[in-house]
Amino acid sequence: DRPLRDVIASGAGLDDTGWTQPALFATEVALYRLASSWGITADLLAGHSIGELTAAHIAGILNLNDAAKLVTARARLMQALPTGGAMAAIQATEDEITPLLTDGSAIAAINSPTSSVISGDEDAVVRIASAMEEQGRKTKRLTVSHAFHSPHIDPMLDEFHTIAAQLTYNEPQIPVISTLTGRQATGDDLRTAQYWTDQVRGAVRFADATTTLATLDTTTIVEAGPDGVLSAMVQ
Numbered sequence: 001d002r003p004l005r006d007v008i009a010s011g012a013g014l015d016d017t018g019w020t021q022p023a024l025f026a027t028e029v030a031l032y033r034l035a036s037s038w039g040i041t042a043d044l045l046a047g048h049s050i051g052e053l054t055a056a057h058i059a060g061i062l063n064l065n066d067a068a069k070l071v072t073a074r075a076r077l078m079q080a081l082p083t084g085g086a087m088a089a090i091q092a093t094e095d096e097i098t099p100l101l102t103d104g105s106a107i108a109a110i111n112s113p114t115s116s117v118i119s120g121d122e123d124a125v126v127r128i129a130s131a132m133e134e135q136g137r138k139t140k141r142l143t144v145s146h147a148f149h150s151p152h153i154d155p156m157l158d159e160f161h162t163i164a165a166q167l168t169y170n171e172p173q174i175p176v177i178s179t180l181t182g183r184q185a186t187g188d189d190l191r192t193a194q195y196w197t198d199q200v201r202g203a204v205r206f207a208d209a210t211t212t213l214a215t216l217d218t219t220t221i222v223e224a225g226p227d228g229v230l231s232a233m234v235q
Contacts, residue, residue, distance in 0.1 A: 017145055018079030021050045024225065025071045028054040029064075031224040044218060046177040046209045048230055049109070049149070050074070052199060056190050060173035073163040074200060077156035078146055085147025086125040089117050091137040100128045108149035109204035111233045117142070117204075119150035153201050160200060164193035182208025184216070210234050 002013075004022055013019045028051060035041075047055035050071065057067035087108060090097065094110050097118060101107070105120030105128065118125055125147075129139040146152060169191035176185045180198060182205035189195060210233070213221065223231045 015143075015145070016079060017148075018075045021075035021078070022068075022071055024050050025054055025057075025067070027226050028224050029057060032058050035222070035224065040222070042174055042222075044175050044177060044213060044216060046179060046206075046213065048179060048206050049204050051225065052176075052179055052190070053196075054224075055176050056172075058174065059176050059190075061170055061176070061190050062167065063170075066167040070164060070167060070196065073160060077160055078148070078153070081146055081152065081156060083145055084122065085120055085150065085152045086122040087117060087119040087142040087144050087147055087150075088125050088129045089115065089140045089142060090129060090132050091139070092116055092132050096132075097128065100131060104151055106150040107203045108147075110207045111204075112207050112210075115207075115233065117149075119147040120152060121147075149201065149203060157197050157201060161193050161197040164196045167193075177209045177212050179204050179206050179209045181205065183212055206230070206233065 004019075004026055007013055007019050008023050008027070014023060028047075032042075032054070042058070045055040045059055047053065053062070053067055053071050053074070056062050057064060062070065089111075091114055093114060094107060094116060097107055097116055101118075102121070102124045105118060105124035107116055108119035109117040111117065118128055125141075129141070133139055172185065172190070176190060177183070178185045178189050180195070180202050181189065221231075221234055223234075
């Protein structure tokens with residue numbers, strides 16, 4: 001009901017995930033196409049959360065129309081979920097946080113060996129963050145509308161799977177490092193409705209993906225996005 005370009009340019013509504021996700025996808029694809037026009041292309045691809053859909057499109061797994069359908073469905077269904085819940089970045093490892101989780105909370109991302117994000121019920125997130133602070137760890141509450149990559153996402157999964165199952169998936173033309181598994185994508189990775197359903201719900205294993213990039217002798221990593229947050233994590 002509004003042109004995406006206007007939302008990006010004005011910033012009005014850009015914090016709503018229904019707009020944020022399409023805006024990120026459009027910006028990332030545009031930046032990659034611009035770099036490509038200068039002769040800068042990728043030997044390997046990886047994407048953080050919504051960025052993995054960009055990677056799948058750039059790799060040729062999804063054409064632009066199908067990628068846009070999946071991105072907008074993901075964004076629309078998330079936006080329609082009840083608000084509430086919380087997310088927090090914590091200076092802790094996956095192994096340290098896992099014993100503190102409850103049924104209503106989850107690890108949303110492992111961004112570096114000592115930087116994780118938790119998501120879910122607000123009381124659980126606050127309790128876990130407080131426990132870590134008592135151990136002298138840094139924590140930061142994230143400004144989000146929904147508790148992404150947590151049980152709060154479960155009500156949208158069936159419809160999202162149905163939409164994802166209607167798309168055409170192709171062999172990747174550029175290898176992709178999956179941030180769902182942390183390994184180089186093989187077989188049905190990134191090429192089934194179930195993969196993308198698991199990807200929207202599961203933890204973003206960015207640290208593992210970065211380690212995989214290093215083992216593949218990656219020497220230069222370019223962050224194609226609106227900020228430089230991941231570049232710091234990669235270092």
